[in-house]
Amino acid sequence: MNLKDLYINFFKKRGHKEIPSAPVVPENNPSVLFNTAGMQPLIPYLMGKPHPYGARLVNAQKCIRTNDLEEIGNTTHHTFFEMLGNWSLGDYFKEESISYSYEFLTKTLNIPREKLAVTVFTGNEEIPRDEVSAVAWRKMGIPDERIAYLGVEDNFWIAGDSGPCGTDTEIFYWKSNEDAPKLFDSEDNRWVEIWNNVFMEFYKSSDGNIKELEKKNVDTGMGYERVVAILEGKDDNYQSSVWNNIIKKMEDITNLSYDGHEKEMRIIADHIRTATFILGDYSGIKPANTDQGYILRRLIRRAIRHSRALNINQDNDWEKEIAKIIINQYSKYYQELEVNKETILSELAKEKARFSKTLEKGLKEFDKLINNLNNSLNKEISGKSAFKLYDTYGFPIELTEEIAFEKGFTVDTRGFKQMYKEHQEKSREGAIGKFKGGLAGDTEIETRLHTATHLLNAALKAVVDKNIHQRGSNITPERLRFDFNSDRKITKEELIKVEELVNKWIKESLDVEIIQMTKEKALKTGMECVFIDKYPDIVQVYKINDISSELCGGPHVKNTKEIGTFKIIKEEASSAGIRRIKATII
Numbered sequence: 001m002n003l004k005d006l007y008i009n010f011f012k013k014r015g016h017k018e019i020p021s022a023p024v025v026p027e028n029n030p031s032v033l034f035n036t037a038g039m040q041p042l043i044p045y046l047m048g049k050p051h052p053y054g055a056r057l058v059n060a061q062k063c064i065r066t067n068d069l070e071e072i073g074n075t076t077h078h079t080f081f082e083m084l085g086n087w088s089l090g091d092y093f094k095e096e097s098i099s100y101s102y103e104f105l106t107k108t109l110n111i112p113r114e115k116l117a118v119t120v121f122t123g124n125e126e127i128p129r130d131e132v133s134a135v136a137w138r139k140m141g142i143p144d145e146r147i148a149y150l151g152v153e154d155n156f157w158i159a160g161d162s163g164p165c166g167t168d169t170e171i172f173y174w175k176s177n178e179d180a181p182k183l184f185d186s187e188d189n190r191w192v193e194i195w196n197n198v199f200m201e202f203y204k205s206s207d208g209n210i211k212e213l214e215k216k217n218v219d220t221g222m223g224y225e226r227v228v229a230i231l232e233g234k235d236d237n238y239q240s241s242v243w244n245n246i247i248k249k250m251e252d253i254t255n256l257s258y259d260g261h262e263k264e265m266r267i268i269a270d271h272i273r274t275a276t277f278i279l280g281d282y283s284g285i286k287p288a289n290t291d292q293g294y295i296l297r298r299l300i301r302r303a304i305r306h307s308r309a310l311n312i313n314q315d316n317d318w319e320k321e322i323a324k325i326i327i328n329q330y331s332k333y334y335q336e337l338e339v340n341k342e343t344i345l346s347e348l349a350k351e352k353a354r355f356s357k358t359l360e361k362g363l364k365e366f367d368k369l370i371n372n373l374n375n376s377l378n379k380e381i382s383g384k385s386a387f388k389l390y391d392t393y394g395f396p397i398e399l400t401e402e403i404a405f406e407k408g409f410t411v412d413t414r415g416f417k418q419m420y421k422e423h424q425e426k427s428r429e430g431a432i433g434k435f436k437g438g439l440a441g442d443t444e445i446e447t448r449l450h451t452a453t454h455l456l457n458a459a460l461k462a463v464v465d466k467n468i469h470q471r472g473s474n475i476t477p478e479r480l481r482f483d484f485n486s487d488r489k490i491t492k493e494e495l496i497k498v499e500e501l502v503n504k505w506i507k508e509s510l511d512v513e514i515i516q517m518t519k520e521k522a523l524k525t526g527m528e529c530v531f532i533d534k535y536p537d538i539v540q541v542y543k544i545n546d547i548s549s550e551l552c553g554g555p556h557v558k559n560t561k562e563i564g565t566f567k568i569i570k571e572e573a574s575s576a577g578i579r580r581i582k583a584t585i586i
Contacts, residue, residue: 002241003109003228004060004333007084010104011058016086019059021334024080025283025292027473027553033292034064034278038085039198039219044553045089046164046200046217052516052539055091060084060224062334064274066295069302072270073263075236079299080274082224090215094169097197097218098136101171105195109231113141115174117184117191121156121167122149126210127202130155133169146184154186157198164200164213171195173230194230195222238266246273249325253318254310264306271303272322272348279344280327280337283472284483286575287351293575300351301358301394314356319348355394362393366400370407379408383415390416391423448563448585449480451512451544451556452502455566456482456583458548459501463494471578479569479584486579490571495581502566505547509561513543522551 001009008018022041024034035041038061045051061083071077088097105111118137123129134147158165172191174180184191200217204210229240238247238258246269247258258265278285278296287297303319312318323344331338369385381404389395397420401411453473460468465486472483490498522539542556543549557563564585574580 003231004082004084004224006108007104007222008058008060010108011056011086011100014056014100016056016058017053019053019057021059021062023281023283024062024064024277025281025285025472027283033295034066035061036063036065037061038063038083038221039087042087042219044555046087046219048215051089055089057087057089058085060333062277064278064295066299069298073267075238075266076226078225078237078270078274080270080277084222084224084227086218086220088218090217093201093216093218094130094132094197094199095136095139097199097220098133098140098169101195101197101220102137102140102142105171111173111231115180116142117146117148117172117174117180117186118142119148119150119155119170119172119186121169122151124152127156127167130167130169130199133167133199137169145182148184148186150186157200158204162204162206164217165202165204165210166198166200166216168196168198171197175230175235192226192230194227196220236262238262238269243269245325245329246322249322253316253321254312256310261310264309267306268303268310269322271299272319273326275299275303275348276323276326276337276344277330277334279347280334280340282336282340284575284578285472286347287354288575297351300348301355304352304355305394305396305399314352317349319352320345323348358393362389362395365389365393366395366403370404370409373409379410381409381411383412383417383419386411386413386416387419387423390420443477445477445585446475447555448557449475450552451542451560452506452563452566452583452585453480453482454542454544454548454550454552454556455502455505455560455563456480456498456581457484457550458544459498459505460484460490460581462501463497464490472574479582482581482583483574483578484581485577487577489573490579490581495568495571499566499568499583505544506560506563506566509559510545510547511559512556514556515541515543517541 012018022035026032026035026040032040038059039046041061042051042057051057062080063083064080066079068077069079072079086100105116106113120133120137121127121130129149134149137147138144155168155170156165157168170193172184172186173194174190175192176190178190181188198219198221200219201213202210203213225237225240225242228242229235229237232240234240237243247265250265250269251258254261254265275296278292278299283292285292285296287293287300289297300319304314307318308314327337327341327344337344366389369381369389373379373381381400386395386397386400389400390397397411397413397416401413404411453475457468457470468484468486470482471485474481517539522541539551540553541549542552544560567584567586569582569584571579571581
């Protein structure tokens with residue numbers, strides 16, 4: 001039995017219900033492009049909403065993080081990863097959570113206590129030192145020398161500027177073959193963090209005040225790939241059983257050994273795996289120039305660039321061969337990969353063909369640049385020009401330097417790095433802006449837009465085609481965005497009728513009912529649902545008269561009269577066979 005099964009079974013035996021992984025693309029959550037942690041899909045329940053499965057939950061969540069893309073290629077970083085997590089929603093708290101963690105590590109995984117150390121919150125003016133966690137660890141047998149007290153940056157958790165927050169305790173494993181030192185030093189990189197238990201016992205308001213929560217939650221996270229590598233005694237994650245089949249396939253494709261070509265093979269393996277999961281997601285994301293589609297495109301193209309460094313023949317279906325290995329390996333847990341297999345393979349191949357043309361254009365641009373420099377007798381490519389080649393044509397700085405050297409030129413790498421740094425800062429600022437309010441809950445207008453989305457879906461079925469179904473949505477305080485299947489543009493006349501019908505239903509002051517039923521029953525009765533795999537066995541159905549019945553996580557108004565006047569802003573293509581409507585309420 002692998003780590004994932006061991007973990008889930010351990011907590012199921014202790015009263016936890018297994019919940020399915022949410023999609024990698026969040027539904028109705030504009031704060032992030034991808035789910036980056038196991039807790040993100042559970043935000044409404046951490047805010048106090050009752051979960052259909054009860055107060056004890058466990059799962060393996062698909063996650064994607066792209067904020068440190070430049071780190072991919074080392075031994076530990078991945079853009080896609082699985083986060084094992086268990087939660088208590090107002091049930092058990094610090095002592096029981098710590099005892100579960102200790103028991104799983106030492107009894108189920110047979111990790112010696114001598115290889116473990118922990119950190120706890122040291123306290124500040126607002127929140128006291130976390131002696132409860134420290135005492136719990138001592139009861140487990142962790143000596144004082146292995147318990148470090150650290151500050152807010154290390155052992156306090158909050159998402160955004162306000163919302164539920166609290167101290168955490170992090171568990172570290174001594175990965176070296178040498179005997180672990182008696183005294184734990186959190187700065188010694190031979191100690192590797194393997195598990196984080198967050199105790200949400202406070203609420204921080206927007207004005208900075210912190211008060212104790214009446215209902216306290218536990219949110220834990222363990223990185224699957226990292227822990228598998230540790231258990232198998234591997235310093236390189238990519239040499240663990242998680243990656244064995246993928247790396248072996250790359251060696252077969254290239255006729256090269258992993259040893260000596262680690263960086264390129266890691267990047268290709270990681271990026272094709274992530275692209276496979278994005279393309280396999282039910283949200284229908286395709287390579288594009290914005291949002292998730294841009295990240296997907298960048299990952300595929302970065303993999304292709306590094307495949308060229310290994311002299312892989314681009315006329316071969318190497319990217320498909322790697323994707324097939326990934327689909328076969330993960331479809332036991334994530335059926336959507338097998339369901340969307342053909343889409344995954346065809347989109348990878350199409351993007352490879354597109355990038356080949358872009359690369360050719362980049363090489364022509366490079367030749368123009370060299371000719372201009374020859375005419376000016378300047379032998380250095382500026383940082384600005386190098387960054388343009390990177391940003392517009394996908395040229396990594398290493399490729400620019402290599403071609404420049406062959407032609408007798410140098411590159412202002414310092415200038416390039418400065419422009420790249422400025423670009424990163426702008427991206428981070430944008431990401432921070434997107435994430436603000438991630439745990440703050442939905443605003444009143446967003447709640448109204450949620451219900452308006454259900455009415456829009458029903459109106460499209462009534463006016464355009466009864467076989468229309470949702471393929472994705474995104475809601476901000478400014479507007480709703482609704483993606484749906486359609487092989488043609490929706491006419492202006494149809495859009496007018498759709499808008500009029502939604503407003504008619506709003507004026508009729510229809511009640512919005514919430515009904516709980518089994519997922520099986522909901523499917524049998526033909527209930528409208530997107531991302532069916534993410535829902536637990538007991539689901540919530542939002543019913544609006546005989547107009548709309550949909551499985552949804554909410555939130556919604558109690559009566560349609562609360563929505564306001566519905567207005568369609570724009571209708572456009574999203575990707576092949578998918579149309580998009582943007583609308584607002586006034």
